[in-house]
Amino acid sequence: MTAQHEPEQPMTTSRPVTVHAAGAVLWRPRADGTPEVAVVHRPRYDDWSLPKGKLDPGETSAHAAAREVLEETGFGCVLAGFLSRVSYEVPGADGDTGKQVDYFTARAGDGHFEVNDEVDELVWTALPKARELLSYPQDRHVLDEFTALPDDPVTLLLVRHAKAGKRSDFDDDDTRRPLSGAGRRQRDALSSWLPLFGPERVYAAPRIRCAQTVEPVAADLGIEVAPEPLLSEEGYQADPDAAVHRLLRIAAGSGTAVVCSQGGVIPDLVTRLVESAALHPAEPGEAVGDTATVGEAVSGDVVSAKGSVWTLRFSRDAHTGNGSGPLLRLVSATYLADPSGG
DSSP states (O other), X not given: OOOOOOOOOOOOOOSOEEXXXXXXXXXXXXTTSOEEEXXXXXXXXTEEEOSEEEXXXXXXXXXXXXXXXXXXXXXXXXXXXXXXXXXXXXXETTEEEEEEEEEEEEEXXXXXXXXXXXXXXXXXXXXXXXXXXXXXXXXXXXXXXXHTSOSSOEEEEEEEXXXXXXXXXXXXXXXXXXXXXXXXXXXXXXXXXXXXXXXXXEEEOXXXXXXXXXXXXXHHHTOOOEEOGGXXXXXXXXXXXXXXXXXXXXXXXXXXXXXXXXXXXXXXXXXXXXXXXXXXXXXXXXXXXTBEEHHHHHTSOOOOOTTOEEEEEEEOOOBOTTSSSBOOEEEEEEEEOOTTOO
C-alpha cells in the first residue's frame, strides 16, 4: 500500500470483554491501481467509521464481517485475511464494559450504497484522506495495518481434514477412512466459512477424508479436488522441502487456493514458513474468540485441530533469481480452531 504516517496505537481496555464484533477495511482499486477504502457515517453517533457490527449468536468473526459490510455499505465482498484485533471500552448496562473487534481485509464486489438504519453516507476515498476522516484512533490503527500490507498479497487456506473416527475402528485401507458424523458437521461449517474468502482452486492430500472435507467447496465452484501427494503425511515426511515448495507454487497461482492436509503435515509446514519469513514470536497472538495469529502459534507448538484452518497470506513482490517464478514470503498467518464450534 502507499500512505506514510506516524503510527497510532489503538485504545485498549482492562475490563472484561462482553461485546464481540467484527468489521473490515473494504477496498477497491482506483484507475491507477491504488486502493480506495469505504468509510461510513453513522448518524446515531455522528461519527465516521469502518464498517463493523456485533456478532450474532454462534457467528464467526469472518461471517460477521462479511454480513456487516453488506448491511452497512450495500456491497458484497471477498475476505482476504484477518487484519487486526482492537479492544476498547463502551457503555454497558452496568457501566463501562470491554468491546473487542476483529477486522479483516475485504475487496469490494458488486453492489451499491443505500441509506439504511445504521449508515446515512458512504465515502470511497484514498488512504490518507480516509485516515483523516475516521473519528476514532482504533479505526485509524486498523487502517495503518492495512496500509502496511504488501501491494499484491495472496491468500491460501490450509485446512486440516475434519473428524474421521478412530483409525483402529476402520478395517479397510486407512486412505479410504471417511468422515464421521462429527466430521460431516465440521465439513458443513467449513463449506459456509471458506467461500467467504473467494477460493478458486481446491487441493487435497490423497485421503478420502481430506477430499470429503473440501468437496462441497469444489462442487460449488464446478471443479474437481486436485490430489496433492506431497502434502500427505508420507509425501511430506519423505521430502519436506519439496512439499513446502509445492505449497508455495500452489499459492502463487491465480486466485485464492484451498488445500486440505493432515495433522502430521500442517504444524511443521507452518513452522517452516514462519521461520523462513523471520516472523518474530512476539508478534500479536491472542487466542481469543475464533482466531489466533501467527505469533501465538510460534511461541509454542503450532496447533492444527481437525476441521481447523490456517489462513496464510504471502507477498509475491519478489522473484527467484533463476526465473522459476514468484518467491513468496509469508506475511501473516491466522488460525481458526473450528468454524463449527465443535
